[in-house]
Amino acid sequence: xxxxxxxxxxxxxxDAISALKFSxxxxxxxxxxxxxxxxxxxxxxxxxxxxxxxxxLLQTFEHRAPVLDVCFGNTENEIxxxxxxxxxxxxxxxxxxxxxxxSHEAGVRxxxxxxxxxxxxxxxxxxxxxxxxxxAGTNTESQPVVVPLPSKPFSxxxxxxxxxxxxxxRSLEIYDLKALAVLTAQADSTSTNGNRVEVEPWQRxxxxxxxxxxxxxxxPGDTGYASSSIEGRVAVEWFDPSPESQARKYxxxxxxxxxxxxxxxxxxxxxxxxxxxxxxxxxxxxxxxxALWDGIAKRRIRQYQKxxxxxxxxxxxxxxxxxxxxxxxxxxxxxDEVAEGVVKIFVRELSETEAKGKGAK
Amino acid sequence: xxxxxxxxSLDELLARPWCYYCERDFDDLKxxxxxxKAKHFKCERCGRxxxxxxxxxxxxxxxxxxxxxxxxxxxxxxxxxDVEIFGMEGIPDDVLQAHHQRVATQFQQAExxxxxxxxxxxSGASAGGQPAAKKPKLEASSDLKKRLAEHRARRAExxxxxSSGDATxxxxxxxxxxxxxxxxxxxxxGAYEQSPTASTPATLPTxxxxxxxxxxxxxxxxxxxxxxxxxxxxxxxxxxxxxxxPFSPATAQPVPGVPAYPPAGYPPQPFPGQPGYGAPSxxxxxxxxxxxxxxxxxxxxPAPSGLPQRPSFGAPSVNAQQMQQMHMxxxxxxxxxxxxxxxxxxxxxxxxxxxxxxGAAKEAEKPTDGTEKPSKKEKSKPTRMIYSDETTSPExxxxxxxxxxxxxxxxxxxxxxxxxxxxxxxxxIRDQDTxxxxxx
Numbered sequence: 001x002x003x004x005x006x007x008x009x010x011x012x013x014x015d016a017i018s019a020l021k022f023s024x025x026x027x028x029x030x031x032x033x034x035x036x037x038x039x040x041x042x043x044x045x046x047x048x049x050x051x052x053x054x055x056x057l058l059q060t061f062e063h064r065a066p067v068l069d070v071c072f073g074n075t076e077n078e079i080x081x082x083x084x085x086x087x088x089x090x091x092x093x094x095x096x097x098x099x100x101x102x103s104h105e106a107g108v109r110x111x112x113x114x115x116x117x118x119x120x121x122x123x124x125x126x127x128x129x130x131x132x133x134x135x136a137g138t139n140t141e142s143q144p145v146v147v148p149l150p151s152k153p154f155s156x157x158x159x160x161x162x163x164x165x166x167x168x169x170r171s172l173e174i175y176d177l178k179a180l181a182v183l184t185a186q187a188d189s190t191s192t193n194g195n196r197v198e199v200e201p202w203q204r205x206x207x208x209x210x211x212x213x214x215x216x217x218x219x220p221g222d223t224g225y226a227s228s229s230i231e232g233r234v235a236v237e238w239f240d241p242s243p244e245s246q247a248r249k250y251x252x253x254x255x256x257x258x259x260x261x262x263x264x265x266x267x268x269x270x271x272x273x274x275x276x277x278x279x280x281x282x283x284x285x286x287x288x289x290x291a292l293w294d295g296i297a298k299r300r301i302r303q304y305q306k307x308x309x310x311x312x313x314x315x316x317x318x319x320x321x322x323x324x325x326x327x328x329x330x331x332x333x334x335x336d337e338v339a340e341g342v343v344k345i346f347v348r349e350l351s352e353t354e355a356k357g358k359g360a361k
Numbered sequence: 362x363x364x365x366x367x368x369x370s371l372d373e374l375l376a377r378p379w380c381y382y383c384e385r386d387f388d389d390l391k392x393x394x395x396x397x398k399a400k401h402f403k404c405e406r407c408g409r410x411x412x413x414x415x416x417x418x419x420x421x422x423x424x425x426x427x428x429x430x431x432x433x434x435x436x437x438x439x440x441x442x443d444v445e446i447f448g449m450e451g452i453p454d455d456v457l458q459a460h461h462q463r464v465a466t467q468f469q470q471a472e473x474x475x476x477x478x479x480x481x482x483x484s485g486a487s488a489g490g491q492p493a494a495k496k497p498k499l500e501a502s503s504d505l506k507k508r509l510a511e512h513r514a515r516r517a518e519x520x521x522x523x524s525s526g527d528a529t530x531x532x533x534x535x536x537x538x539x540x541x542x543x544x545x546x547x548x549x550x551g552a553y554e555q556s557p558t559a560s561t562p563a564t565l566p567t568x569x570x571x572x573x574x575x576x577x578x579x580x581x582x583x584x585x586x587x588x589x590x591x592x593x594x595x596x597x598x599x600x601x602x603x604x605x606x607p608f609s610p611a612t613a614q615p616v617p618g619v620p621a622y623p624p625a626g627y628p629p630q631p632f633p634g635q636p637g638y639g640a641p642s643x644x645x646x647x648x649x650x651x652x653x654x655x656x657x658x659x660x661x662x663p664a665p666s667g668l669p670q671r672p673s674f675g676a677p678s679v680n681a682q683q684m685q686q687m688h689m690x691x692x693x694x695x696x697x698x699x700x701x702x703x704x705x706x707x708x709x710x711x712x713x714x715x716x717x718x719x720g721a722a723k724e725a726e727k728p729t730d731g732t733e734k735p736s737k738k739e740k741s742k743p744t745r746m747i748y749s750d751e752t753t754s755p756e757x758x759x760x761x762x763x764x765x766x767x768x769x770x771x772x773x774x775x776x777x778x779x780x781x782x783x784x785x786x787x788x789x790i791r792d793q794d795t796x797x798x799x800x801x
Contacts, residue, residue, distance in 0.1 A: 004429070005405070016759070018756065019407050036759065036765060064767065065767035066759075066760070068756060073369050084760050084767050085767050092763045102486060107756075107757070107760050109754075109756060125757060138629065142531075143692050144523070152754075152757075154754050168752055168754075169752075185560070211746075211749075211751065212750070212751050212752070212754065214754075215723075230746065230747075230749065230750075230755075231746055256744075258742075259745070262742070262743070263742075263743045263744065264742045264744040264745070265744070265745050265747065266745065266746045266747060267746045267747045267748075268746075268747060268755070270755075286747050286748065287747075294716065330747075330748070330755060331748065331755035331756075331758050331759050332747050332748055341740075351405060351406040351425075352406075352407075353406075353407065353408060354406075
């Protein structure tokens with residue numbers, strides 16, 4: 001039964017997948033995928049006739065180095081990529097033209113685009129955020145603002161008003177996007193010495209989890225976020241700093257398996273994504289399991305049968321009708337190389353209620 | 362009184378309703394059907410719970426225009442729709458048998474482990490009589506004769522195994538894992554060597570393999586014990602010895618007194634021969650269980666040999682398990698290996714014994730209030746993290762791999778690696794505006 005509404009995309013990347021994102025445009029079924037094979041892949045789940053089936057590869061965009069993140073821009077026709085070559089790029093899908101927005105001083109792990117504020121934010125292992133205007137790269141006047149961070153950012157996520165940056169050392173900062181946008185606009189006019197600007201975040205937090213943060217994802221309602229760690233745990237918390245709201249936060253264990261000798265094997269939770277309609281969220285772990293959770297009722301909605309390798313990324317389509325799951329071998333302790341494993345993209349067609357919480361019991 | 366404290370008896374375990382699809386067992390049938398409706402017969406689309414796979418299939422096709430292809434949450438080899446299951450009804454006989462075997466072997470295993478841990482005698486036979494209940498199959502006397510004949514033939518070949526007969530009383534020297542329980546009640550070598558074979562139906566060709574191995578191992582311990590054991594036995598063995606010509610080759614062995622022993626009370630049929638021990642009733646074929654073998658033995662055997670044997674008796678229960686398996690027609694891959702699933706289930710399916718554990722693990726997966734509860738549970742279980750580096754993310758590690766290396770032109774000499782390390786320095790920012798859960 002579970003296989004009847006799930007399919008595998010043809011022509012998957014040839015190496016591990018670093019990121020997978022659905023187009024934010026309503027009812028779109030386009031997916032961009034960034035891979036360690038130095039390419040960005042653009043798929044559409046619909047074929048020429050508009051029927052959703054196997055899905056097909058529309059285009060690939062080659063980079064100089066492995067690509068670590070990708071996101072859609074203002075329209076479905078532009079994407080931003082971040083990679084191990086330290087560059088943040090904009091790619092025009094129609095022309096295939098690549099424009100370097102800025103260069104970090106280390107690999108760039110994340111890139112996100114804020115529609116509401118028309119800025120592109122990239123996070124790099126050089127412990128900075130670069131905030132670009134959409135005309136960056138083409139307009140020499142448009143220089144990115146460089147925001148120094150206390151630690152290396154590992155994952156960033158945004159809502160319509162806030163930017164959550166999860167970093168090493170279990171630190172986490174929440175920025176007000178509006179402030180960043182204003183800053184970026186100002187920085188343009190007074191473009192001097194690299195635009196390094198110390199920005200006071202709206203909030204600084206310590207992770208609720210005791211281990212390295214793996215992923216952070218914001219709730220669609222702009223009310224809070226979920227974060228996951230390498231130690232099979234997910235925390236859910238709210239932006240509202242009031243004691244009442246903060247008291248609501250919680251964490252739970254997941255993505256663990258009891259091995260034959262009774263040892264609890266704990267997998268990293270690599271991926272989180274919120275359902276745009278129901279507000280539930282999906283988690284993907286190193287154990288190859290994807291689970292759907294109701295963050296409000298604190299209940300697991302469902303768990304899908306194990307995928308062949310670690311889950312590196314998950315995302316819901318903007319309509320909430322599809323859940324794409326990137327399966328790639330993950331990096332494990334005590335191994336010099338990435339384990340052998342399949343690289344595949346599974347797409348689940350969700351039923352109306354599949355990702356909907358059942359309500360508190 | 363003591364037996365009360367021991368867990369459920371095998372009968373009770375076997376009587377538990379269990380789910381065909383996931384091999385989970387339940388307290389009663391009602392819960393089982395509820396489980397099946399919730400786990401296996403629930404429509405993924407609308408959440409409706411049907412009573413059977415067929416019902417779900419019809420529902421899927423009529424309501425959702427979809428074809429049901431497999432049962433959700435089922436073991437890999439049980440996903441099929443071809444069997445109509447409702448509660449315990451409809452389970453194919455072979456699967457049912459396999460399940461019973463599994464439960465039984467698991468029970469034996471647990472029993473053995475418990476014995477090993479506590480040093481207590483096995484509770485099974487004497488206390489609840491469960492294993493005995495599981496062994497309705499008796500050796501027909503013709504079988505026994507046949508085995509004896511086989512044995513004699515084998516023996517005639519002059520194998521060292523001849524001494525095994527004597528070894529029976531001397532069993533103290535045997536290593537626990539080697540003695541099938543059957544051997545204990547039957548003092549004759551013939552019964553001993555062949556019992557495994559005979560107890561297994563002819564349909565199980567693999568069983569005989571362990572049997573020879575056991576025979577073979579037998580002489581060795583025997584040799585070791587000889588020195589101590591023979592004297593007490595001598596008087597015992599003498600009279601019957603005379604009446605038993607077929608075993609005369611055995612007498613030719615280095616130990617004069619001992620070989621005589623087995624032939625002793627040993628007419629062609631092993632069991633009838635046992636009465637020579639003076640404890641006839643315990644030796645009826647049903648009593649293959651170790652416990653019983655203890656009683657008659659300690660009573661019948663001369664004290665010196667009886668005492669040293671004791672320690673070894675705790676262990677032979679392992680054999681009881683083997684024995685069980687043989688009787689059940691179960692094929693143990695290795696005589697002492699954990700039974701596990703024989704149906705090809707994958708590793709991800711925990712064996713039933715650990716079912717409760719995994720159930721608990723599942724429980725733990727549910728979001729819980731606050732972080733307190735998880736941490737409590739955490740302490741109870743050893744954990745192993747797949748990735749435990751606290752400062753470097755997996756992606757950074759991957760980026761350091763040679764095949765992903767990328768050197769920017771302006772830092773020709775420097776690889777990404779160098780950069781990454783430089784940026785690893787981090788500061789704490791816990792003061793000020795930090796919002797921290799008070800519970801933490």
